[in-house]
Amino acid sequence: MRALLVVNPKATTTSERSRDVLVRALRSEVDLQVEYTLRRGHATALAREAAERGVDVVVTLGGDGTVNEAANGLMTSAPALAGVAGPPAYRLPALAVVPGGSTNVFARALGLPRDWADGTSVILDGLRDGRHRVIGLGRADDRYFTFCAGVGVDAAVVRRVEQARRRGHTSTPALYIRSMIGQFFSGEDRKTPPLAVERPGEETQTELSMVVVQNTAPWTYLGDRPINPLPDASFDRGLDMLAIRQLYVPSTARTVTQIASRKGDPHGKQVLKLHDQAEFTVLASRPQPFQLDGDYLGERQKVHFVSVPEALRVIC
Structure with a gap:
């Protein structure tokens, strides 16, 4: 089984050591290629190329943004767009998500553990057992979304949070609440x-x-x-x-x-x-x-x- 691991090196809850542990664990089960994202949108390109090479599994280590990009790469690849009857899920590599961001909504909605190490164990067991779940996605114009x-x-609050993070603030529940209150009274x-x-x-x-x-x-x-x-x-x-x-x-x-x-x-x-x-x-x-x-x-x-x-x- 061939797999691609897409790593966001800026993932907030993992370290270089934990990434090394993850790579060794995956290599014990699959023929693994590891790629690090270099810019916004890079995970999309990597996942698309992997699907078109016939990789069996794309694994992401990062937050919800990395997952979103990988999903978009898979859904815009040649196998997904081929004029073949049947849903794309069965023409594409499987997606595996190791939580590495601050919130990890998609992984948690799937019932995966919040801890990256526990999440890795679930994925390894799933690969060994051939266990997976078929899910639907949403599409907004030409962009797919997972959750x-x-x-x-709502989006204006997200914009405020991103602006605060660029100024050095940490993504916390308190930051979201302050951003929501500020947006409500200024909009x-x-x-x-x-x-x-x-x-x-x-x-x-x-x-x-x-x-x-x-x-x-x-x-x-x-x-x-x-x-x-x-x-x-x-x-x-x-x-x-x-x-x-x-x-x-x-x-x-x-x-x-x-x-x-x-x-x-x-x-x-x-x-x-x-x-x-x-x-x-x-x-x-x-x-x-x-x-x-x-x-x-x-x-x-x-x-x-x-x-x-x-x-x-x-x-x-």
Whole structure:
């Protein structure tokens, strides 16, 4: 069995020593090639090339951004795009994820351990036993995502967090909470919601302030606590969507409290939820922040979301 290990050398929870241990462990089971990412988007190119060489497994060591790039590389490779009947999961290398970032939402949503060493043990057992899970992905225009996407306030918070990290701040739950509060009280979208959601054959929903899309549950984590606004979202179904209408202080505070509770599942007049959607389009009257899997990707005025069933095989 041939495998490619894609390592993000800036992964926050691993060291050079732990990477060496991982490499030795994988080499005991597979014919392993190791590549280190050098820039944003490099993991996409590496995974795409591996799929086109016929590698059996692509392993990532990094955070959710590295996983997202690898998934995009696999899904845009020649085997995935070949005009062959059947879902791409069975034409592509399997994906294995060793958690190495600060949050690791995708790995945790799959039930993998947070610790990289324990995660490696699960992957090794899966490789020996031939164990895997077939999952669906989401696609936003031409970019795939594994667990979430956002347009509007949600993505603006991600942008604030990334800016703070570039200034040397550590990614912590407190940083996200401060960024969310700062965005809420500074954003113009409180008064003039710019977003709308179009669905085939359905009435357009307008005057929305933010849109969150989930491909699985939870949406994210604050430390050990899952944040679960759409608890029925699943890798095995279509996309789920949560939209907030007007960002009035009392109703927004109530919605945030509901989202942060252990039950999640917010509700009320200012909340719009859609479940198990094959496709929909988010439109904006002015450019809005946009994020996929926790990475800020600039501003958009239109994003077409599609559910892609049976997209990947994941070792877990």
